[in-house]
Amino acid sequence: MKFSANEDCIQVIDETTNVVNIINELTMHGTTNNEDPFYIFDIGDVVKKHQSWIERMPRVIPHYAVKCNDNDVVLATLAALGTSFDCASKVEISKVLSLGVQPERIIYANPCKSKSSIIYAREVGVKTMTFDCDIELQKIKKLFPDANLVLRIRCEAEIAQCALGKKFGCDPVIEAPKLLKTARSLNLNVVGISFHVGSGCADFPIYRKALGFCKVLFMKAEELGYNLTIVDIGGGFPGDNDKSIDEVSIIINQSLEEYFPEKHVRVIAEPGRFYVASAFTLITNVHSKKNIYNPLSDEIESTMLYINDGVYASFNCLLYDHQIVKPKLLKDHSETEKTIKTTIFGPTCDALDEIIVGANMPESIDLGDFIYFENMGAYTLPVASPFNGFPLPKVYHFIERDMWQMVRSMIPVEANDRFIEDFIGKTIEIVSTTA
Template identity: 55%
Template sequence: MKLHDIDDRVHVLDTQTDVWSVIREITGSGLQEDAFYVCDIGDIVRKHKIWTSYMPRVKPHYAVKCNDSLTVLEVLAALGTGFDCASKTEINKVLSLGIEPERIIFANPAKPASHIRHAFATGVDLMTFDNEVELHKVKEIFPEARMVIRIRCDATVAQCPLGMKFGCNPHTEAPHLLNVARSLGINVVGVSFHVGSGCKDPPVFRKAIFTARQIFDYAATLGYNFNLLDLGGGYPGDHGTSIEKIAETINLALDDFFPDPMINVIAEPGRFYVSSAYTLACSVHSIRAVNVEDPVTGHNTVNYMYYINDGVYGSFNCILYDHQKIIAQPLKKTTGNKFYCSSIWGPTCDALDQVIDQILLPEMKLGDWLVFENMGAYTLPVASPFNGFPIPKVHVIADENIWMLLKDIFPLSESHFVIGNTPANLRLGLDINSTDTWSLPALPITIPVCGNGGIIEEHVLEFVGPIE
């Protein structure tokens, strides 16, 4: 296993330190000017516990495209998840961790031939399709592949609808495709769907699962014996959201339509795992005050334009590509009650680079910081250094309980962590020889569950079991 660079290691903090206090330490150093992230891997661990508690039958296969951070992948690998990969590069990234190819689904229904060849070479034999051409490609390149037919079933409300691009009509196209697959001798093993990323329509999962049942039954008339149901993605992950209603819908539908425990049920959550784990801090580097006439009173008022050091060509590409609703919070607490109509702009010379069109903020000063939560999904993988502005650095943190839980579970090890609660660790990434001494928690440790206030009591070895 490749040793991480010092700056990429997980900084272990005491349980009294949280994301916001870390941001205050970094910005208060006087050494930080660029935008930066703080990633709390404890948030990812808690999300995994929520998933396994709410949907114990559904094996998560993390959608790598959502956030392909090596640390994120290592943590999820240690927790025992599978992975949804969309390209040979993503496959390589997961396999490089020592993960077995059996834990990967190549969930891209339209794959370049070279990527199919790569899947064959690396032993990743589970992949999706939604068209006849794909079947012929697979027959020629990788005839032993286990194929999963992807059907279309769109949510009425979703952050990113996907049905326009992927998924065959389950009633008109799916039977034809299964007949073609049968004639080619292709091994189709199950059904997948994706209701849309960031789904806000829980009942659609029941409709999709029922439709999948119909496809299972039709496939049986052709001699197939499907054993895999892939529920796709669509699970919200921001602070304040919950998958409880979706989980209730899924669990009941599985009981009704797929009671056979031999059916392997998986899903492809992405934003659920990482959205709330990442918090972005940006500094105000320029300010423009604009006098505007109030249409009601006729008096002039001041609107403020704040220019920050990250924008839509960087982390906030999620506004354009992921339809994300951005909320800015001043790092400094204000005692006054006077707020001004304001807008927030990115650092580039493009007028498109606007982060927030209208927001009420207290009057900000040069060098003040704005904090943006829920920035872990579909941000950094798409960010670019346009105009020469750097992509924000990520500081990864965990409290000592999470460290105790993960430090010896493959592919993680002690070398992934920096012990010590000193701000210098986070500001500069240089001081790893901390002399701090702690009284380590006794096992079993407790991890608070976000969302319901409960407590999980787990021994480290009882959490995921051995991974060979």
Template identity: 50%
Template sequence: MIVSEEQRIRVMEGDWSPLSVGRHIVDGGLQEDPFYVMDVGEVVARYHTWRELMPRVEPFYAVKCNDDKLLVSTLAALGTGFDCASKAEIELVTSIGVRPERIIFANPAKMASHIKYSARVGVDTMTFDSETELMKIKQHMPRAQLVVRIRCDAAAAQCPLGIKFGCDPVTEAPRLLKLAAVLGLEVIGVSFHVGSGTQETGVYLRAIQYSRALFSLAANVGHANMRLLDIGGGFPGSLHSDIREVSQVINGALDTYFSDRSVRVIAEPGRYFAAAAYTLFAMVHATREVSQKDEEGIEQSHTMYFINDGVYGSFNCVLYDHQHVVAETIEPKCEKPQPCSVWGPSCDGLDCVLPNTFLPPLITGEWLMFRDMGAYTLPVASAFNGFPVPKVRAVIDSSVWSALKDLWPLSESHFCRGDPMTGPQTVDQSMLPSLSDTPSPSPSHSPAPVFVECALK
């Protein structure tokens, strides 16, 4: 695989955090565009937590959540599978060497050309939830290994999905299983998705109960080789979230209803892996003082802060993913937080990131940090009004890199020294210092982190 500049990872020595890395990048005042700091170690840690808490459930990362090639490559190196929803996502995953059997084409309403492409590259496992989808698959990929997707909605979810996908497990699914048998199509399993960012853990138990009933029915109508259960997504991904409670529910339900270990169990986590690994940094480039009335009709001063990323960029998650973002200053402030709002850079009046919040007084040129920004942000971001989509600066702690480097074959060309994380958004590589002429840090500043550049293959 050809390594691009955006895939490079800087190995961090000593004490560091995404905040300290962000500060280092903007130090000197030359950085103007927004950017992400991606902590690869956060992805690795979450993978190991998943395997520890749910050893029977194989994670198949939902590519739609964040298709950053670096993230996808990291998860591939760790051994995850992938949930793809389109031809382009299948192309991305297979381009880094992922085998077709590690992919599920988990879109119940697929375009015919995408089914044909899936057949050509050997991605045989795919979902369906309707008669028309079965007819389409019969025409274009009759050898497909099919998974019927049922509907079982959580009582509360950040993004409900059942309104669009999933057949009723009692009234519709049995009829579709019978139709698939009549058409000579092989159904190998059941899938469900309780809703993205679910706030109810008990829903997994209900969905697994429905799945067990359909496994039994399928065997009676001609599908004797039922062997796959896909429990979908919905797992939390913020920095301080925990999957321990939901894992206990899932493990208990699997022990009760799918004690036969011949049934393979997979899941489709997206935000679980992506959200906390990405921290966004955006600069205040303009301010405006206005007056507004509070609930009692009293005039109050209010500051509008304009930053260089907005709802047409990373903060599309505010509109489409119902995310509640939090702005933090990257430098300590002693001033008391004041009422304010945060606005994106475009000329659209709807481009509002935070309509009402509190921040200490800021001036132009200062930076804000937004944590948990890796889920459903980058894939939807656009350069509307000519404002660039933030680039990703990836880092990993040297201890984590030491444990994983054998998974990523490297050559001498993947390593270099210097400090390329400072300066403008687009770095002129010819201007980067070599190891021999890297200047010593100024006595008036604490030593900058040491970066060793490397890359995934």
């Protein structure tokens, strides 16, 4: 296998492989600048996630949350597979529309929108959008009275990586019925109810509770003359490679059958990390090391490693997404090797740039060693900045040939030629087993 360090291509690999093999290929042959961090993006992992979603929740139409990871190849892959999208800004809407996605496949899921954003949505035909207060309704009435509105209620999980209720959503019991009446008085078209239990949810029964609120509001809306047709169950779905959606899908499917057995009700969701978390692996390099000595014995009692990516770039997920990252060493180390308390810092001159504290790691880790981190596809690259002058990681894309053939067979006919010939500006390269 000869994997090249070329961001501008998608490499189709003839053999079964894994990310570690590709990392070794890139680092051992000097095809990358080892002083800069980089990602390996397994496109096939996204496709497998899409298959898993369809198999486990066939009634729930996924609208990928663009804010989670707006990588061009991610969006193009999902667009080609027929996925819909959750956008929160003019730029996100524009980016998705540029892929040939019809505006009907977009929900503008930001309850608090600027005036210019509402006007833009109107001009490009994105009619479905959320709201959670009366002032937003007044704004929409003035700027886009023909919009299809989805009322966002608040129903938060007790355990979630990122709670959203303190910023978005209305109380489902007291505020929501009043807002439905306000929308009715303004002659606005409310078409559904939405909620978001929190990003990275670990309290799956909360979906049943939230769907119960939706059912009650559907009935209240009917009393006002509305015929609601959309239930948006938001995001919160796990995406790491050691997690699945089996448990949450059972709860959601059972709850939908209980509260919304009517097939005319369209059920959508806004998964983000589910699709991309495990598809991206970050590879970093140790550029500096500092040993901390016991002042009495003069023995090393801990060590500090400095790597080429940090909290101002990919590891912003530690601050904003409350993620727990797990370092893995590319170089083999004996299980019996002596370990030492290790703190890993990013490259900037800010002491806040701290990634791992007090981990037990092999004492022999040295300059030039590679440390990689799995499950780094969610809320990393979109928020990264080149603070202090350090470059952002490049992204290298690959897919196994068997998966590539399957993807081509899944793509709608009208999108197939573009996908093959010009996949979002990336050329297709075949990596042969004999290369």
